[in-house]
Amino acid sequence: MNQLANFTKGFIKENPVFVLLLGMCPTLGVTTSAINGLGMGLATTFVLVMSNLVVSLVKNFIPDKVRIPSFIVIIASFVTIVELVMQAYLPALFEQLGLFIPLIVVNCIVLGRAEAFASKNTLLSSIIDGLGMGLGFAFALMLLGGVREILGSGAIFGLKFLQGDGMLVFVLAPGAFIALGYLIALINRLKKTA
Amino acid sequence: MTYVIIIIGAIFVNNIVLNTFLGICPFLGVSKKIDTAVGMGGAVVFVLTLAVLVTWLIQHYILTPFGIEFLQTITFILVIASLVQMVEIILKKVSPSLFQALGIFLPLITTNCAVLGVAILTIQKDFGLMEGVVYAIANAIGFSLALVLFSGIREHLDLMDVPKGMRGIPIALVSAGILALAFMGFANLV
Numbered sequence: 211m212n213q214l215a216n217f218t219k220g221f222i223k224e225n226p227v228f229v230l231l232l233g234m235c236p237t238l239g240v241t242t243s244a245i246n247g248l249g250m251g252l253a254t255t256f257v258l259v260m261s262n263l264v265v266s267l268v269k270n271f272i273p274d275k276v277r278i279p280s281f282i283v284i285i286a287s288f289v290t291i292v293e294l295v296m297q298a299y300l301p302a303l304f305e306q307l308g309l310f311i312p313l314i315v316v317n318c319i320v321l322g323r324a325e326a327f328a329s330k331n332t333l334l335s336s337i338i339d340g341l342g343m344g345l346g347f348a349f350a351l352m353l354l355g356g357v358r359e360i361l362g363s364g365a366i367f368g369l370k371f372l373q374g375d376g377m378l379v380f381v382l383a384p385g386a387f388i389a390l391g392y393l394i395a396l397i398n399r400l401k402k403t404a
Numbered sequence: 405m406t407y408v409i410i411i412i413g414a415i416f417v418n419n420i421v422l423n424t425f426l427g428i429c430p431f432l433g434v435s436k437k438i439d440t441a442v443g444m445g446g447a448v449v450f451v452l453t454l455a456v457l458v459t460w461l462i463q464h465y466i467l468t469p470f471g472i473e474f475l476q477t478i479t480f481i482l483v484i485a486s487l488v489q490m491v492e493i494i495l496k497k498v499s500p501s502l503f504q505a506l507g508i509f510l511p512l513i514t515t516n517c518a519v520l521g522v523a524i525l526t527i528q529k530d531f532g533l534m535e536g537v538v539y540a541i542a543n544a545i546g547f548s549l550a551l552v553l554f555s556g557i558r559e560h561l562d563l564m565d566v567p568k569g570m571r572g573i574p575i576a577l578v579s580a581g582i583l584a585l586a587f588m589g590f591a592n593l594v
Contacts, residue, residue, distance in 0.1 A: 312524055382588065
């Protein structure tokens with residue numbers, strides 16, 4: 211497969227959030243601001259690339275029957291690394307994302323790519339696939355976080371451009387569902403005309 | 405009294421799906437019919453309670469005494485995965501009728517982040533064993549309540565004349581948002 215197409219498919223065509231509808235919990239849970247969404251997306255990207263890399267390397271040594279548990283152990287190890295590193299160097303972001311960092315383990319995108327892609331493809335394509343999918347996920351989270359931040363608090367990346375509070379509901383739980391619903395409808399529309 | 409607060413808090417105020425955003429995948433995936441939603445809810449009540457019981461014991465009798473808390477994520481997910489598998493095998497042998505009812509939902513539960521999430525939350529909130537189990541049951545009931553309510557809404561949505569671009573997931577998400585808005589009315593209840 212063309213490596214460029216392999217890399218770019220994660221952004222729109224097979225975007226994990228808008229098209230495949232995977233990993234919805236962190237998508238809705240952490241996107242109260244663009245920066246949180248980006249942080250979560252990049253943490254997931256790291257786990258995705260590293261687990262794709264390792265799965266692709268060991269795919270021939272793992273018996274078929276125990277492959278899913280093995281993949282989960284590999285993923286969980288990298289999640290633990292992210293958890294410890296973030297706690298040490300980015301304590302503020304770690305505090306914000308909280309529970310959703312250990313929950314990267316059960317993010318369906320990571321296991322999904324390991325099972326559907328890395329366990330069948332070469333090392334290089336697996337890494338590129340992980341990078342593309344991860345950045346696509348980060349892009350989706352940043353977009354949703356940005357929309358919620360603009361509507362909810364009249365700011366973007368923490369810079370306020372409106373006086374007052376904005377529509378508070380978009381920062382709260384219901385706004386996450388509503389904003390994502392309309393974004394998916396919009397992306398579907400864009401895909402049709404493109 | 406604390407139990408009452410834990411139960412009301414977990415079911416209504418901090419509903420696990422509509423407020424904490426855990427278990428969204430099954431919330432969107434198996435909410436097309438009320439029957440399947442009830443089945444999934446039952447399976448989650450069962451597994452979540454067992455999972456919290458086992459992970460609590462592991463945390464307090466193995467991880468903490470040996471000072472290896474950093475292995476929490478790996479240990480918990482493995483325990484939950486094997487637990488689900490075990491429940492499936494035992495249920496098949498002991499109660500085929502219950503297995504029939506819950507069967508297809510059990511494997512899906514491993515990747516339900518509500519289970520791992522509540523297991524970790526129970527440890528973070530420093531609950532005792534009894535409180536932890538009550539918290540788990542209450543959360544599972546909250547999950548089932550949200551799931552069943554939402555599947556009822558979606559059954560009605562099927563009959564509605566929804567604009568073409570909004571059909572399917574987009575309108576479902578917007579309805580979930582309105583449901584979450586309704587649940588916000590419970591804020592400050594406890």
